[in-house]
Structure formats: structure tokens, C-alpha cells
Amino acid sequence: MAKPVERVKGRFMRAMAFFKKDTLEVFRQPRLLITLVVGPFLILFLFGVGFNPEPPVLRTVVVAPSDSGIAERSEQLAHALGPQAQLVGTLTSVEEAEAMLASGEANVAVVIPSDVVETVRGGEQAVITILHDQIDPFESSVVELFAQSAVDQVNREVLEEVVAAGQGRAAEIGAPLPAAQTAVGAMIDAVDANDRVAFESSRADLIASLDELARRVAASDAVIEAVGEQTSSEPSGSALDSALANADQLNQPDVRDERAEILTALEQNLEDLEADIENFQAIEPAVLVSPFRGESSGYGGIDVDFTHYYIPGVVSLLVQHLALTFAALSLVRERTLGSVELFRVSPLSGAEALAGKYLANVVIGLLVGAALTAASVFAFGFQPEGPWWWYGLAVLLVVLASQGLGFVLSALAKTESQAVQYAMITLLVSIFFSGFFISTARLLPAVQVVSYLIPATYGIKALQDIAFWGRLPSIEIILGAVLYSFVLGALALAFMRRRVTAAQLSRKQRRLARAAA
Amino acid sequence: MGDINEGTVSEAERSETESPVVIDHSQPRAVNPEVDPIAPLGMEVLDEAAAFPAGETESVAGDVVTTIDERPQETVTPTDSAVWARGLSKEFEPGVGVFDLDLDIPKGSIFGFIGPSGSGKTSTIRLLTGIIAADSGDLLVLGKSPLEFDRIARSYLGYMPQLSVLYPELTLRQNLNFAASLFSVRWRGRRRRVREMLDFVDLLSARNRLLRNASGGMQRRLALAATLIHEPELLFLDEPTAGIDPVLRRKFWDRFIDLKEQGRTIFVTTQYVGEAAYCDKVGVLSRGRLIAIDTPEGLRRQAMGGEVLDVRFESALTSEQISRLVEAARATRWEARGPGEYRLVVEDAGDVAADLSEWATANSLVVESVEPYQPPFDDVFVELVTRLDVEEESDG
Numbered sequence: 026m027a028k029p030v031e032r033v034k035g036r037f038m039r040a041m042a043f044f045k046k047d048t049l050e051v052f053r054q055p056r057l058l059i060t061l062v063v064g065p066f067l068i069l070f071l072f073g074v075g076f077n078p079e080p081p082v083l084r085t086v087v088v089a090p091s092d093s094g095i096a097e098r099s100e101q102l103a104h105a106l107g108p109q110a111q112l113v114g115t116l117t118s119v120e121e122a123e124a125m126l127a128s129g130e131a132n133v134a135v136v137i138p139s140d141v142v143e144t145v146r147g148g149e150q151a152v153i154t155i156l157h158d159q160i161d162p163f164e165s166s167v168v169e170l171f172a173q174s175a176v177d178q179v180n181r182e183v184l185e186e187v188v189a190a191g192q193g194r195a196a197e198i199g200a201p202l203p204a205a206q207t208a209v210g211a212m213i214d215a216v217d218a219n220d221r222v223a224f225e226s227s228r229a230d231l232i233a234s235l236d237e238l239a240r241r242v243a244a245s246d247a248v249i250e251a252v253g254e255q256t257s258s259e260p261s262g263s264a265l266d267s268a269l270a271n272a273d274q275l276n277q278p279d280v281r282d283e284r285a286e287i288l289t290a291l292e293q294n295l296e297d298l299e300a301d302i303e304n305f306q307a308i309e310p311a312v313l314v315s316p317f318r319g320e321s322s323g324y325g326g327i328d329v330d331f332t333h334y335y336i337p338g339v340v341s342l343l344v345q346h347l348a349l350t351f352a353a354l355s356l357v358r359e360r361t362l363g364s365v366e367l368f369r370v371s372p373l374s375g376a377e378a379l380a381g382k383y384l385a386n387v388v389i390g391l392l393v394g395a396a397l398t399a400a401s402v403f404a405f406g407f408q409p410e411g412p413w414w415w416y417g418l419a420v421l422l423v424v425l426a427s428q429g430l431g432f433v434l435s436a437l438a439k440t441e442s443q444a445v446q447y448a449m450i451t452l453l454v455s456i457f458f459s460g461f462f463i464s465t466a467r468l469l470p471a472v473q474v475v476s477y478l479i480p481a482t483y484g485i486k487a488l489q490d491i492a493f494w495g496r497l498p499s500i501e502i503i504l505g506a507v508l509y510s511f512v513l514g515a516l517a518l519a520f521m522r523r524r525v526t527a528a529q530l531s532r533k534q535r536r537l538a539r540a541a542a
Numbered sequence: 543m544g545d546i547n548e549g550t551v552s553e554a555e556r557s558e559t560e561s562p563v564v565i566d567h568s569q570p571r572a573v574n575p576e577v578d579p580i581a582p583l584g585m586e587v588l589d590e591a592a593a594f595p596a597g598e599t600e601s602v603a604g605d606v607v608t609t610i611d612e613r614p615q616e617t618v619t620p621t622d623s624a625v626w627a628r629g630l631s632k633e634f635e636p637g638v639g640v641f642d643l644d645l646d647i648p649k650g651s652i653f654g655f656i657g658p659s660g661s662g663k664t665s666t667i668r669l670l671t672g673i674i675a676a677d678s679g680d681l682l683v684l685g686k687s688p689l690e691f692d693r694i695a696r697s698y699l700g701y702m703p704q705l706s707v708l709y710p711e712l713t714l715r716q717n718l719n720f721a722a723s724l725f726s727v728r729w730r731g732r733r734r735r736v737r738e739m740l741d742f743v744d745l746l747s748a749r750n751r752l753l754r755n756a757s758g759g760m761q762r763r764l765a766l767a768a769t770l771i772h773e774p775e776l777l778f779l780d781e782p783t784a785g786i787d788p789v790l791r792r793k794f795w796d797r798f799i800d801l802k803e804q805g806r807t808i809f810v811t812t813q814y815v816g817e818a819a820y821c822d823k824v825g826v827l828s829r830g831r832l833i834a835i836d837t838p839e840g841l842r843r844q845a846m847g848g849e850v851l852d853v854r855f856e857s858a859l860t861s862e863q864i865s866r867l868v869e870a871a872r873a874t875r876w877e878a879r880g881p882g883e884y885r886l887v888v889e890d891a892g893d894v895a896a897d898l899s900e901w902a903t904a905n906s907l908v909v910e911s912v913e914p915y916q917p918p919f920d921d922v923f924v925e926l927v928t929r930l931d932v933e934e935e936s937d938g
Contacts, residue, residue: 042724366707
């Protein structure tokens with residue numbers, strides 16, 4: 026019997042023969058390499074470089090009645106549609122606007138209704154109509170989003186004007202305040218002099234002044250209070266209300282001994298009110314109308330550049346495409362060439378051939394992955410947050426998983442062109458379902474199953490975690506990729522055994538033969 | 543690839559059960575370069591082939607032969623043959639395949655398999671090498687059913703397919719290296735071995751040429767080198783000389799004869815009927831059936847009905863004289879080939895030649911020449927196939 030060491034040597038020798046042969050074959054076909062790797066890379070590179078994240082210019086016309094004040098503010102209104110809106114005209118009839126849309130002279134028409142005041146007075150909202158010529162659902166939804174935003178902007182501007190007008194009259198609001206403060210001072214003096222008549226007279230002045238103040242302040246103060254309620258904070262309360270309550274309290278017979286304290290509080294209430302009015306005047310109308318604004322930033326200070334974001338996807342996708350195609354092609358080629366006939370007569374086993382092929386594809390896949398990453402580093406300044414060896418392992422997993430898929434696909438392909446077609450279909454499926462363009466989370470759960478049948482899905486998720494978060498991919502992704510590689514590898518082995526192994530007796534036949542012997 | 547019998551037989555059992563058919567590769571082959579010019583010293587096949595595993599079903603010394611279907615086991619006693627088959631059949635579709643092949647190819651011989659295209663020559667090789675399984679029949683190759691070949695058994699085989707199966711993107715040398723690895727030729731000494739083989743097939747100077755840039759003839763030569771690289775004991779060569787020039791064809795056959803003299807067995811198919819002359823035994827295949835199997839001379843006899851003698855007289859014979867000539871020569875057939883020239887099919891050309899001289903003298907006839915005629919194998923082949931057709935037609 027052969028010595029175990031010799032058997033291992035033999036197996037190693039045959040596996041290495043396939044490794045060397047497959048590697049040489051690939052590097053001897055530069056056109057194939059260019060077609061499979063450089064071609065798709067250049068396409069994606071051009072796309073990445075040429076893609077403009079800014080929405081395209083929208084030529085905008087505003088349709089408003091000639092007597093409308095809005096017509097004069099068309100530029101402002103168009104600007105409210107977003108930075109992409111470019112005002113190309115102000116019209117008075119919708120028909121004109123539609124003609125411009127039809128001829129392509131305009132992309133968007135903002136139609137202001139003619140009876141705004143009457144409609145609002147009637148308790149209904151006036152409708153601003155946005156017409157556009159966008160047929161791309163994505164662009165269409167972008168226009169609708171901007172349109173809604175523009176209408177909100179118009180509403181805000183109207184409110185801001187109202188508030189600004191209110192602020193302009195704030196001095197008038199505070200006019201009764203000095204009289205109230207004088208009355209409180211007189212009441213303090215009357216209490217000190219125990220002059221009941223003077224006290225009542227001053228109290229009557231105070232009540233009159235406070236009522237006048239209440240009438241003037243009510244509208245603007247409500248705005249501030251409403252802000253407090255919307256933010257669920259404690260309502261600040263109105264200094265004026267407190268002053269009115271304290272003034273009422275002075276009329277009670279049982280507070281005679283506490284008048285001095287109540288008056289001191291009242292004096293404070295009026296000072297607060299004076300401060301409130303000054304504050305109200307000082308607040309920007311825009312802040313009063315839109316007290317909140319949003320600011321977003323990546324958690325942990327992560328700010329992923331648009332181009333960098335796609336690098337893990339490009340690397341995963343291309344490495345998958347290459348490993349899968351080479352694996353499928355190499356087996357189909359051997360079948361069409363007839364080499365499998367020779368293998369079946371030789372001592373070669375399926376495992377040896379597969380080991381050699383896997384090794385060759387791993388080397389080629391890692392080299393291509395390294396080249397793509399190096400190009401990304403030098404061209405785009407890409408630098409993963411996590412260690413490079415994690416990054417390398419993730420690429421290795423993609424190569425292993427993809428090869429298994431390639432070998433299985435080769436079982437279905439009868440010719441080399443069929444193998445290439447299957448590889449291209451897989452690439453197409455991967456572009457849509459692997460999370461390259463749209464997140465897999467946006468797919469229905471049932472469809473996400475397709476995503477996890479694609480090696481690049483694991484690669485993209487793993488590389489994004491490593492490159493942007495600097496963390497190890499989730500255990501589900503790692504185990505998923507490993508399991509995927511094993512299952513596909515086992516299928517590939519079964520397939521390879523069938524291919525390179527000659528006809529053999531079945532177990533039953535062997536058993537019968539032995540029994541007969 | 544499953545190692546069917548590996549580990550199933552102990553060393554002691556193996557030493558008892560190993561048959562004479564088994565080639566002992568327990569030691570690296572001792573090669574004498576004087577005897578074997580293509581096997582320089584130091585060329586070794588990995589010790590994987592250290593022992594031909596002799597499982598319960600593979601011994602040929604009076605043991606049970608494994609049948610390839612599940613019929614009751616038939617006890618047969620095969621001869622000391624490299625290839626032995628009885629009733630071997632494989633039908634691919636009704637009427638297409640190989641049927642009832644009986645083969646008995648001694649070790650150390652060249653067996654030629656001749657037949658027209660599509661007659662089943664390649665299918666037979668695929669059956670004998672275990673690439674495909676037969677539907678029925680018994681088969682032993684090197685004492686073992688091909689369906690039970692393990693990697694060690696396979697290392698004794700060499701197979702040259704009909705078409706080039708090597709890699710166009712590799713150089714000739716790299717292709718040969720690949721074939722050497724496939725059959726576990728040790729790295730030590732391999733370089734020299736590869737060089738020798740390239741030299742043998744006149745490809746040394748083109749060793750760095752890509753196969754796709756090599757001519758058809760070069761590709762056939764390389765395929766032969768790849769088949770011989772591991773010094774197989776039994777070679778299956780499927781039309782090795784197809785598409786190559788006559789000079790190289792002759793060189794190939796010289797090489798095959800050398801290999802035979804080294805004790806190797808060669809099973810070779812060819813469409814060049816004339817090459818049958820180089821074989822020890824020839825099988826003629828037509829429509830999947832072996833219609834004749836014999837030595838080249840035996841085939842001639844079968845085809846012509848005996849030996850052929852050309853007799854030329856000084857002048858043309860009369861009908862009566864011809865009748866007496868046929869009677870005197872005990873000819874089974876005759877043919878007039880010109881004035882005074884006759885071709886006779888006789889039992890023994892040597893005996894008849896001497897008798898004819900006496901007969902001519904006694905009958906006052908002058909014989910200018912009496913020569914045995916060797917009909918070309920093309921004629922032999924056509925005759926055999928035509929005869930089969932006639933027989934089949936008469937059988938209805």
C-alpha cells in the first residue's frame with residue numbers, strides 16, 4: 026500500500042498542477058482579464074466619477090394673476106423650489122405654462138391661485154399647483170418633494186411677515202406698562218401710609234392698565250406659549266397672567282397683612298412682562314415661525330464620501346464576478362476541450378482538481394481585489410477604518426463563496442458562451458439585489474432571500490462594516506458567508522467528482538461482487 | 543475519486559493475493575537507459591503506486607471476476623492478458639454502440655483496432671479505460687475491472703484521446719509538465735524526463751511555443767509525449783497517427799514497437815488500415831461488432847480465403863488449361879489479370895509454388911514467374927467488411 030506521505034505528495038502534486046495551469050491560463054489571456062475586470066471597473070469608475078449627486082436644473086415658470094403680490098416674488102418662489110430651480114418666466118395663464126412644458130422650454134410650472142384671500146377668509150387653504158414634465162419616477166418624486174417644501178416655505182414666509190408686523194407693533198403693546206408700574210408704586214406707598222383710598226384708587230388704575238396690556242399682548246404671547254407646548258416643556262406661563270392674578274388677590278379681604286408681599290411680586294411680574302416684550306421684539310420672525318431646524322451627522326463622526334461609499338460594493342462585485350466567471354469557464358473549457366476524458370483515466374480525484382482550481386482562483390481573486398483597492402486608495406483616497414487584514418479576509422470570503430457558485434453554474438452551462446452569459450446574469454442580479462445600489466433593507470423580506478444567495482451581499486456588508494465603522498462584520502454575516510462557501514464548495518466537489526471520475530461500480534454492485542468472491 | 547479497495551487488504555493478504563498480471567511498482571522503476579532511451583535514470587513515478595492493491599475482486603489467478611452488471615457472478619478463468627473481455631456490450635441508442643466484444647490481448651503486444659469512422663473504436667477504448675460502464679459482459683484490464691480502478695491502477699494506464707485535450711494557453715513544455723503531475727511523476731528528474739520526451743517527438747526546439755500556435759501534427763506529437771510521460775504499462779492510443787505525415791507516422795510506429803519490446807502493451811486504433819501490419823494482432827470492427835480478430839497474416843487469409851499467388855505464363859492459357867491449373871494448385875479462387883497472368887488463392891503458397899513449376903513442365907507450359915502476393919490491408923479490410931455486408935443481407 027502506498028505510504029501516506031507519498032499519497033499526500035501525489036495529491037499535492039496534482040492539485041498544484043491545476044493551480045499552476047489555471048493561473049497560467051488566466052494570465053495568458055489578457056483580453057479575458059480586461060473584459061472581466063478592467064471593463065466593468067472602468068464602467069463603474071466612469072459612473073462614480075461622472076455621477077452628479079445634485080439634481081438636474083429645473084426650468085421653472087410661475088403662473089400668477091397679474092394683480093397678485095406673489096407674481097412680484099416669482100424669483101423668490103422659484104428659489105424656494107430648491108437650488109436646482111431656475112426661473113425662466115412669469116406667466117399669467119396656465120395654458121401658456123402647459124405649452125412651455127409640452128415644448129420642453131420649462132420643466133416645472135408653479136400655479137398660484139387667483140382667489141387666495143377669499144379662499145383663506147372662507148376658512149380653506151388655497152392650493153398652489155405644481156405641474157412638471159418629469160417621467161422618471163425618482164425625479165418626479167424629487168420634484169414633488171421640493172414642491173411640498175416650496176409650499177411650506179411660502180406658508181412660512183407669510184407667517185414671518187405676520188410675526189414681523191406684530192413685532193413692529195410691540196412698542197404699542199407695552200404702552201400701558203409704565204402706567205401699571207406707576208400704579209403698583211403708588212399702592213406700595215399707600216400701604217406704607219395705610220391710606221386705603223389712595224390704595225383702592227391706584228389698584229383701579231393698575232387693573233385698567235393690566236387689562237389693556239392683556240388685550241395687546243395676547244396674540245404674540247400665544248406664539249411663544251405654543252412653542253413651549255409643542256416641545257413638551259413646562260409652559261412658561263404669562264407674566265401678565267400672574268400680574269392679573271396678583272392684582273385680583275389684592276382685592277381679597279383676607280390678604281390685608283400680605284399686601285406688601287403681593288405688591289412686591291406684582292412689581293416683579295411687571296418687570297418680567299417688560300422683559301418678555303423686549304425679548305419678543307428681539308426674536309427673529311423666522312425663529313418665531315420656525316422655532317426648530319434639523320441638523321444631521323453620522324453617528325460617531327462618520328462621514329462617508331459619496332465615492333468611498335461605493336468602493337466596497339465595486340470591489341465585492343468585481344471580485345465575485347471574476348472568481349465566478351473563471352471558475353465556471355475553467356470547468357466548461359475542460360469539458361469542451363475533452364480534458365475530462367484524460368482526467369478520468371488518470372489517478373486524479375475531484376478533490377485534487379478542485380483544490381488546485383480553488384487555490385488558483387483565490388490567488389487571482391485576491392490579486393484583483395488588491396489591485397482594485399489600490400486603485401481606490403490612490404485615485405480616491407480610500408482608507409478603511411478597520412485593519413487591512415480584516416479587509417483581506419472579507420475579500421477572501423467573497424472569492425471562496427463566488428467560486429463555489431461559479432463551479433455550480435458550470436454544471437448548467439454547456440458551452441463557454443453559456444458560462445459567460447450565466448456569469449453576466451449573476452452580475453446583473455447582484456447589482457440589483459446585493460445592496461450595491463439600494464440597501465437590501467429596502468427589499469421585501471421574501472426577496473431578501475435572493476440577496477443572501479449572492480456572495481457579493483456578504484462582501485458588501487462585511488467590507489462596509491470594516492471600511493466605514495472599523496468594526497468586525499456581524500456574526501450573522503461572517504457565519505453566513507462561511508456557510509455559503511462550504512455548501513457551494515460541497516456542491517462543487519460533488520459535481521467535480523462526477524466530472525473527473527470514471528464510471529464505477531455502485532456500492533451495491535461492489536458488495537455483491539465481494540460477496541460472490 | 544474513490545479508492546475502492548485501498549485499505550481493504552492487509553500487506554500480508556496482498557502479498558498472497560497479488561497475481562502475475564500485476565505489475566510490481568513497489569520500488570521505483572529501475573530504468574536502463576540503454577534499453578529504454580526515453581526513460582533516463584532518475585525518472586520515477588511517486589510511490590503512490592507502491593503496490594497494486596489486490597482486493598477480493600481483482601485477483602485473476604483463478605479467482606472470481608467481477609461482472610459489471612448485477613447478474614449472478616460467473617466464474618471465469620481469464621488468461622494472462624492485459625485486456626480480457628467477453629461479451630462486452632454498450633448500446634448508446636438502438637443499434638448504435640459496441641456489441642459482444644471478445645478480446646484477449648496478451649501483455650507486451652500491440653493490438654490494432656481497425657474500423658471505419660463511427661464503428662465504435664473510441665467507445666471501446668472508453669469502455670476499456672473505465673470512462674464509461676458497459677451494459678453487459680465481463681472485462682478485466684490488467685487483471686481488474688475498470689469499474690474498480692483506483693488511483694494506483696490508473697497510474698499504469700496511458701490514454702491518448704483522438705482529439706487534442708491539452709491546453710492551448712500553455713506552452714508545450716507546460717502541458718507536458720501538467721500531464722506529468724497528473725500521473726505523479728516525481729519532480730526530481732522530471733525536467734530531464736520532459737526534455738527527453740520533447741526530444742523524442744521532435745518538439746524540443748518548440749517547447750516554449752503555446753499549444754494554440756502549434757500545428758496539428760505538433761499537437762499530436764505532444765499528445766503522444768503526454769501519454770508516455772509516466773511510462774504506462776498499458777497504452778490506449780486512439781488514432782494516434784491521424785493527420786500526421788507519413789514520416790512521423792513511421793516514427794510513431796517505431797516507437798510503439800520499442801515500447802512493446804520493453805514489455806508494454808499497446809491498444810491502438812487507426813483508420814490507416816495499412817498500419818495493421820505493425821500490429822501483433824488486429825481486430826476489425828464494423829458497426830460496433832468485431833468481425834475479425836487475428837494476426838495481420840491471419841486477417842489476409844481470412845479476407846482472401848487463403849494465400850495469394852500470382853503466376854505468369856509465357857502465353858495465355860486455354861480454358862481447359864486454366865481449369866487444370868486451378869485443380870493442380872488446389873486454388874479456391876482464381877482471377878485472370880492479363881494475358882497469361884493469373885492470381886490464385888491457395889491454401890499454402892509455398893507448397894503450391896513448387897508444385898506449379900512441376901505441373902507446368904509436365905504440361906509443356908513456360909512459367910515466367912510465380913510470386914506470393916501480399917494484398918494491401920485496405921483490400922483486406924474492404925473484403926472483410928463487404929463480406930459481412932453480404933452475410934447480413936443474405937441473413938435478411
